[in-house]
Amino acid sequence: MQSRSTTLSLNWVNIIFLTAMPILGIAGAIWWVSTEQFNWATVIFTFIYLNLAGISITAGYHRLFSHRSYEAAKPVQWAFVAFGSACFEGSVVDWSTDHRVHHRYQDKDEDPYAIFKGFWFAHIGWLYTKNWRADGSAVPDLWKNAVIRSQHEYYILWSVFMGFIVPMLVCSLWGDMWGGLLIGGFLRVALNQQFTFLINSLCHFAGTKPFSDKITARDNWLTAIFTYGEGYHNYHHTFPGDYRNGIRWYDFDLTKWLIYGLSKVGLAWRLHMVSPERILQSRVAMQEKTLREKLSLQKVKSPALMEHINKTIEVAKEQLATASERLALIRAQYESLKNSNNQAIDHQIAELRTKFYEAQRELKHAYQLWKAMLNGYMKLTTI
Numbered sequence: 001m002q003s004r005s006t007t008l009s010l011n012w013v014n015i016i017f018l019t020a021m022p023i024l025g026i027a028g029a030i031w032w033v034s035t036e037q038f039n040w041a042t043v044i045f046t047f048i049y050l051n052l053a054g055i056s057i058t059a060g061y062h063r064l065f066s067h068r069s070y071e072a073a074k075p076v077q078w079a080f081v082a083f084g085s086a087c088f089e090g091s092v093v094d095w096s097t098d099h100r101v102h103h104r105y106q107d108k109d110e111d112p113y114a115i116f117k118g119f120w121f122a123h124i125g126w127l128y129t130k131n132w133r134a135d136g137s138a139v140p141d142l143w144k145n146a147v148i149r150s151q152h153e154y155y156i157l158w159s160v161f162m163g164f165i166v167p168m169l170v171c172s173l174w175g176d177m178w179g180g181l182l183i184g185g186f187l188r189v190a191l192n193q194q195f196t197f198l199i200n201s202l203c204h205f206a207g208t209k210p211f212s213d214k215i216t217a218r219d220n221w222l223t224a225i226f227t228y229g230e231g232y233h234n235y236h237h238t239f240p241g242d243y244r245n246g247i248r249w250y251d252f253d254l255t256k257w258l259i260y261g262l263s264k265v266g267l268a269w270r271l272h273m274v275s276p277e278r279i280l281q282s283r284v285a286m287q288e289k290t291l292r293e294k295l296s297l298q299k300v301k302s303p304a305l306m307e308h309i310n311k312t313i314e315v316a317k318e319q320l321a322t323a324s325e326r327l328a329l330i331r332a333q334y335e336s337l338k339n340s341n342n343q344a345i346d347h348q349i350a351e352l353r354t355k356f357y358e359a360q361r362e363l364k365h366a367y368q369l370w371k372a373m374l375n376g377y378m379k380l381t382t383i
């Protein structure tokens with residue numbers, strides 16, 4: 001088990017490195033441009049490498065290794081470990097240990113990057129005082145993986161090679177080795193790190209809470225753009241086992257689309273998804289809470305009107321609950337029949353599929369009624 005000192009002694013290696021990367025990156029870029037060494041090939045390479053490394057953190061370090069929200073083929077895992085190393089965000093073992101603790105003790109003192117300790121603390125300050133290193137005992141599942149173990153043991157070598165040497169080697173193909181180090185190395189590392197840090201700071205600071213208001217994590221499409229979809233953080237903290245963070249088809253969640261794409265070519269499987277009924281339950285509970293808060297502020301004077309409102313809410317909720325239960329039941333029957341691989345029950349499967357779509361439509365309709373009622377009463381509270 002890693003030891004977490006309670007004293008806040010400064011970690012000078014982290015402080016110097018995290019400060020040096022943006023300074024060297026920006027100063028290096030100015031020098032690179034002003035000495036007429038600018039090269040489009042280096043810029044394009046840096047853009048690709050930035051995203052490759054960044055999405056290895058979100059799809060690999062985060063959703064695969066920390067949460068086990070899906071399974072992936074070995075070469076995919078190795079690629080995530082290798083390209084993730086290029087971000088200098090610690091080994092998979094270190095990163096996942098901290099992240100699992102972040103979820104287990106979210107918003108409590110034990111949370112390594114608890115937002116209540118301040119925006120900058122959650123963003124980068126926690127790394128200035130991070131004086132523990134995981135030893136693998138808190139992540140036994142990851143410790144079994146030889147590549148992850150090797151990366152943990154030789155983390156500096158992995159990171160220096162993937163973070164600096166590879167960009168230098170690639171960019172030297174068009175004669176821009178120093179551009180490779182300054183732009184593809186230092187500047188890119190600084191960007192990768194700041195984008196990841198946003199998840200711990202801004203995603204717990206700005207945005208909405210559609211699924212739970214008991215946590216600081218928030219949904220924010222703007223942060224999702226910079227974090228490959230991790231900006232839907234209220235959903236993620238409510239349902240951390242789901243391979244998606246943005247659940248609507250149009251939610252900008254590049255990581256979700258990558259994992260889905262990998263599953264379509266047989267490189268990822270067992271993609272875990274929370275059922276729509278459970279998601280809807282959380283959403284409806286939050287909507288009801290908001291409505292009741294607004295109604296109580298409104299101080300409806302007529303007891304008869306209040307009774308009528310309460311009754312309408314209960315009826316709409318009951319319709320939703322009935323439709324949800326029916327859908328969950330049919331889904332369970334459908335899944336068990338589908339897995340039985342029995343040719344004779346093909347017609348039963350077809351029948352259940354029809355019932356399933358019917359139940360889905362019923363639930364959608366019940367939700368529309370719920371929303372109509374909600375909007376009506378919300379308008380009442382603004383009069």
Ligand SMILES: [Zn+2]
Nearest residue numbers: 199200217233
């Ligand atoms: Zn979080």
Ligand SMILES: [Zn+2]
Nearest residue numbers: 099103236240
């Ligand atoms: Zn997480």
